[in-house]
Amino acid sequence: MPDLTKTPAVDEPEVVLAEAQAGGKVLDGGEANGARSLWSDAWRDLRRRPLFIISSALILVVLLMAAFPGLFTSADPASGDLTKHFLGEPKLAHFFQEDWFGYDRQGRSIYARTVFGVRNSVMVGVGVTLLVTLFGGLVGMLAGYFGGFWDSLLSRITDVFFGIPFLLGAMVVLNAFTNRNVWVITGALAFLGWTQIARVMRGAVITTKHADYVMAAKALGAGTKRILFRHVLPNAVAPVIVVATIALGTYIVAESTLSYLGLGFGDDAISWGADISDATNDIRNNPHTLIFPAGMLSLTVLAFIMLGDAVREALDPKLR
Amino acid sequence: MGRYVARRLLQMIPVFIGTTLLIFLMVNALPGDPVKALWGDKPPDPAQVAQIKHDRGLDLPLWEQYLHYMKGLFQGDFGKTIAGNRPILDEITQAFPVSMRLAAMAWTFELVVGITLGVIAGIRRGRIIDTTVTMFTLLVISIPIFVFGRGLQLVFGNELGWVKPTVQDSENLEQLILPALVLGLVGLAYVARLTRTSIKENRSADYIRTAVAKGLPRRRIVSRHLLRNSLIPVVTYLGTDIGALMGGAVITEGIFNVTGVGNLLFQGIARREGAVIVGVVTVLVLVYLLASLLVDLLYAVLDPRIRYA
Amino acid sequence: MTTIDKTADVPAPRSGGNYSGHLLEVKDLHVEFHTRDGVVKAVNGVNYSVDAGETLAVLGESGSGKSVTAQAIMGILDMPPGKIPQGEIVFRGQDMLKQSNEERRKMRGSKIAMIFQDALSSLNPVLSVGYQLGEMFRVHQGMSRKDAKARSIELMDRVKIPAAKERVSDYPHQFSGGMRQRIMIAMALALEPDLIIADEPTTALDVTVQAQVMDLLAELQREYNMGLILITHDLGVVADVADKIAVMYAGRIVETAPVHELYKRPAHPYTRGLLDSIPRLDQKGQELYAIKGLPPNLLKAPSGCAFNPRCPKAQDICRTEVPPLVPVTERDGAELAGRGSACHFWKETIHG
Numbered sequence: 001m002p003d004l005t006k007t008p009a010v011d012e013p014e015v016v017l018a019e020a021q022a023g024g025k026v027l028d029g030g031e032a033n034g035a036r037s038l039w040s041d042a043w044r045d046l047r048r049r050p051l052f053i054i055s056s057a058l059i060l061v062v063l064l065m066a067a068f069p070g071l072f073t074s075a076d077p078a079s080g081d082l083t084k085h086f087l088g089e090p091k092l093a094h095f096f097q098e099d100w101f102g103y104d105r106q107g108r109s110i111y112a113r114t115v116f117g118v119r120n121s122v123m124v125g126v127g128v129t130l131l132v133t134l135f136g137g138l139v140g141m142l143a144g145y146f147g148g149f150w151d152s153l154l155s156r157i158t159d160v161f162f163g164i165p166f167l168l169g170a171m172v173v174l175n176a177f178t179n180r181n182v183w184v185i186t187g188a189l190a191f192l193g194w195t196q197i198a199r200v201m202r203g204a205v206i207t208t209k210h211a212d213y214v215m216a217a218k219a220l221g222a223g224t225k226r227i228l229f230r231h232v233l234p235n236a237v238a239p240v241i242v243v244a245t246i247a248l249g250t251y252i253v254a255e256s257t258l259s260y261l262g263l264g265f266g267d268d269a270i271s272w273g274a275d276i277s278d279a280t281n282d283i284r285n286n287p288h289t290l291i292f293p294a295g296m297l298s299l300t301v302l303a304f305i306m307l308g309d310a311v312r313e314a315l316d317p318k319l320r
Numbered sequence: 321m322g323r324y325v326a327r328r329l330l331q332m333i334p335v336f337i338g339t340t341l342l343i344f345l346m347v348n349a350l351p352g353d354p355v356k357a358l359w360g361d362k363p364p365d366p367a368q369v370a371q372i373k374h375d376r377g378l379d380l381p382l383w384e385q386y387l388h389y390m391k392g393l394f395q396g397d398f399g400k401t402i403a404g405n406r407p408i409l410d411e412i413t414q415a416f417p418v419s420m421r422l423a424a425m426a427w428t429f430e431l432v433v434g435i436t437l438g439v440i441a442g443i444r445r446g447r448i449i450d451t452t453v454t455m456f457t458l459l460v461i462s463i464p465i466f467v468f469g470r471g472l473q474l475v476f477g478n479e480l481g482w483v484k485p486t487v488q489d490s491e492n493l494e495q496l497i498l499p500a501l502v503l504g505l506v507g508l509a510y511v512a513r514l515t516r517t518s519i520k521e522n523r524s525a526d527y528i529r530t531a532v533a534k535g536l537p538r539r540r541i542v543s544r545h546l547l548r549n550s551l552i553p554v555v556t557y558l559g560t561d562i563g564a565l566m567g568g569a570v571i572t573e574g575i576f577n578v579t580g581v582g583n584l585l586f587q588g589i590a591r592r593e594g595a596v597i598v599g600v601v602t603v604l605v606l607v608y609l610l611a612s613l614l615v616d617l618l619y620a621v622l623d624p625r626i627r628y629a
Numbered sequence: 630m631t632t633i634d635k636t637a638d639v640p641a642p643r644s645g646g647n648y649s650g651h652l653l654e655v656k657d658l659h660v661e662f663h664t665r666d667g668v669v670k671a672v673n674g675v676n677y678s679v680d681a682g683e684t685l686a687v688l689g690e691s692g693s694g695k696s697v698t699a700q701a702i703m704g705i706l707d708m709p710p711g712k713i714p715q716g717e718i719v720f721r722g723q724d725m726l727k728q729s730n731e732e733r734r735k736m737r738g739s740k741i742a743m744i745f746q747d748a749l750s751s752l753n754p755v756l757s758v759g760y761q762l763g764e765m766f767r768v769h770q771g772m773s774r775k776d777a778k779a780r781s782i783e784l785m786d787r788v789k790i791p792a793a794k795e796r797v798s799d800y801p802h803q804f805s806g807g808m809r810q811r812i813m814i815a816m817a818l819a820l821e822p823d824l825i826i827a828d829e830p831t832t833a834l835d836v837t838v839q840a841q842v843m844d845l846l847a848e849l850q851r852e853y854n855m856g857l858i859l860i861t862h863d864l865g866v867v868a869d870v871a872d873k874i875a876v877m878y879a880g881r882i883v884e885t886a887p888v889h890e891l892y893k894r895p896a897h898p899y900t901r902g903l904l905d906s907i908p909r910l911d912q913k914g915q916e917l918y919a920i921k922g923l924p925p926n927l928l929k930a931p932s933g934c935a936f937n938p939r940c941p942k943a944q945d946i947c948r949t950e951v952p953p954l955v956p957v958t959e960r961d962g963a964e965l966a967g968r969g970s971a972c973h974f975w976k977e978t979i980h981g
Binding site for chain 2: 175261284316
């Protein structure tokens with residue numbers, strides 16, 4: 001695990017110079033303009049990264065699309081006009097129009113389906129991420145901070161859940177439900193997905209726990225709660241955020257994979273995963289039915305992974 | 321060393337029991353009735369259902385069923401399928417060698433191609449080759465594996481005809497190349513990313529500066545000094561991925577018609593054959609646990625600072 | 630930056646080799662780092678020289694450019710972001726900055742070697758010390774693995790590591806700090822280079838061990854008649870082993886002098902400040918002197934003399950004009966061999 005907890009020393013220009021040599025990043029040496037924190041420093045770095053700007057812009061568009069699909073299209077994604085599937089080819093010049101991406105085999109607008117499909121994918125991605133970050137983060141934090149018996153117990157429980165392959169477990173759970181909606185799918189993925197965050201959090205907390213500033217806070221008589229929430233957590237949370245952002249993208253992929261297996265959203269729901277898996281049966285004749293939903297899904301996933309990467313590199317001086 | 325291994329083996333017992341119990345509960349506690357499913361859409365005969373359940377011990381409380389199952393397991397009895405009444409052990413021993421071959425090939429792809437790409441990208445950071453590798457790995461991770469599978473199958477199997485689109489003979493390694501590539505693709509991308517990050521971090525380490533100051537040639541610095549230190553996190557990933565490759569082949573095996581563990585699991589889930597799922601997962605967990613022990617032991621070889629007492 | 634390096638005229642205390650000029654001469658060296666925040670001018674026109682058997686101490690705070698200069702000499706600067714826009718590094722009559730990478734690589738370790746500050750992180754944690762020592766012989770002399778191991782044991786004996794034969798296969802973390810630094814020294818000495826650069830070799834060590842390691846280094850230097858550049862911020866270390874001193878501040882040499890003269894009569898306010906901040910037994914009970922302020926930000930160094938914001942003697946001229954390094958003389962104008970100061974008011978400082 002990269003040492004993300006170390007705040008660059010502002011009063012040691014030699015350290016700064018060494019960093020300058022390592023990767024071309026320099027702090028304001030001995031200038032008395034206040035110590036820069038890990039986060040504000042990372043933020044300064046991030047704002048200048050094209051990767052960060054592009055991925056954030058993409059994510060904003062995707063979130064907007066999920067919240068207000070009506071802004072992007074007036075076409076109905078569910079109604080199919082079977083006469084239209086014969087003229088299904090995309091009309092690439094018809095920006096934002098019903099036939100922009102063409103029609104699928106049922107004569108439904110692929111553009112409208114792509115726009116309306118965002119919501120389910122994003123809700124699953126964000127929902128699973130929130131659940132696993134909260135639960136996994138809590139388990140990891142308690143195990144890492146208290147150590148001893150609690151660590152052994154919580155770590156073994158984590159191991160137990162980690163031992164079941166992620167997709168397989170989700171399949172078993174989802175197979176039991178006939179009404180697979182957002183909440184069911186989110187729950188099934190989170191049920192087995194939290195172990196990754198728990199492990200990362202535990203490692204980060206253990207590293208931070210032994211940091212000098214935590215020792216200092218202890219020596220000054222700070223209580224457990226204060227140490228945990230004021231000192232350990234803010235510094236241990238960085239790697240968790242990075243892992244969670246990247247994982248968000250992979251949850252969206254997982255949902256589409258489950259749809260492919262027939263264990264995703266039900267037939268009446270509009271979902272990228274279901275559309276993509278339908279389209280794979282017909283790639284040879286109608287590749288456009290695959291390309292647009294799959295492209296949007298990949299772009300969304302890509303945006304989250306790139307965001308995670310950018311944050312990771314900004315937080316880790318060794319990578320700059 | 322011996323004592324460490326013994327202790328680790330002992331620690332595995334609760335995890336093994338916990339995982340099998342968890343999957344057992346997941347399979348059995350969730351709604352859905354495998355026995356009633358035997359009748360398909362027709363209304364089941366309650367008397368016959370009760371009879372089958374009684375014969376199989378399915379009317380006992382869950383914990384008793386679990387104990388019963390574990391007792392059988394230790395005697396090598398994995399139970400029988402509900403539909404067809406075949407010994408599950410036979411199905412497992414039939415499917416595992418196939419998946420093992422496939423997983424071994426996929427794993428080799430991950431190891432060789434993934435590490436090579438990661439090292440090249442890591443030591444040429446910021447150059448075109450680094451950007452290319454990074455974009456490639458990102459694409460692989462962001463595109464669902466079934467899209468890749470179907471796409472590659474179409475291009476290489478149906479259009480170009482370089483390989484058979486589906487696997488007819490699972491002992492023919494040539495036919496397994498494409499499925500193995502698809503199976504290992506995501507892992508390959510993760511290995512490349514991990515290696516690259518690790519190399520990038522270690523490049524600026526003090527001991528690399530020392531190696532440069534010693535006048536060592538670049539090739540030697542990379543192969544003897546940089547690589548070994550950077551591969552430690554990669555080994556963890558590769559080690560724990562062996563089990564995942566075997567159990568995670570559901571999609572790949574489906575696309576290429578491979579009758580391995582993934583296929584067996586998918587059938588088990590679709591037919592709600594709880595005992596099949598639990599049996600396969602039990603073996604997978606064993607593979608996973610042994611692999612992680614192996615990784616820990618390999619750690620000590622790679623990093624002498626780690627000592628197991 | 631018209632600097633006159635008077636040390637160039639000092640005859641070498643101990644003659645070395647058959648080469649007539651200086652063993653190493655750094656001429657008007659500039660190093661800058663191109664970063665996103667701007668250009669950091671880490672070294673701004675440094676001149677110094679070392680002869681065989683001579684010890685030059687380069688003194689300065691963190692960020693003064695002393696380590697960067699040394700890394701430029703070694704050729705281990707990361708370029709980019711580092712860049713050497715100007716200057717020469719002449720080793721045995723040849724400008725190393727004009728050599729090919731491969732030529733420079735072959736000189737590293739065999740002709741010029743370096744000892745780093747933190748031996749624990751500077752030694753590879755996953756390779757045995759014997760392997761790391763033996764690598765010098767195997768790479769530079771094509772020696773077999775077995776012969777290289779035998780030589781490694783000899784080397785470890787040479788730097789007084791007890792039970793060398795048994796410990797040759799041990800790993801760095803199994804040695805104490807002092808022993809590890811001895812291994813670093815052994816590695817630098819392996820091929821009997823002409824010049825050794827020691828970058829704060831004792832800073833990370835216990836005080837009791839510091840003297841032992843320094844003595845060993847000095848002894849070996851005498852024996853092999855090597856040139857030694859000792860980079861340090863510790864005036865105490867310098868006094869015992871150095872022949873001459875160059876004091877650096879913000880990427881420039883602000884004062885040069887033979888070692889004892891510097892202690893007796895500093896000719897730069899910064900040097901004086903450094904000397905005054907050494908705790909002394911005869912001043913027990915008084916408040917310890919400290920130079921005010923912080924080292925300058927190299928991204929935007931102060932105009933004029935870089936030391937002016939912290940200097941007790943600063944006048945208007947100090948804020949506008951960069952003082953060149955000029956020869957320091959006695960009151961009557963008699964030359965003081967090897968002395969120079971980059972202060973507008975050096976006369977007042979040394980004689981006042």
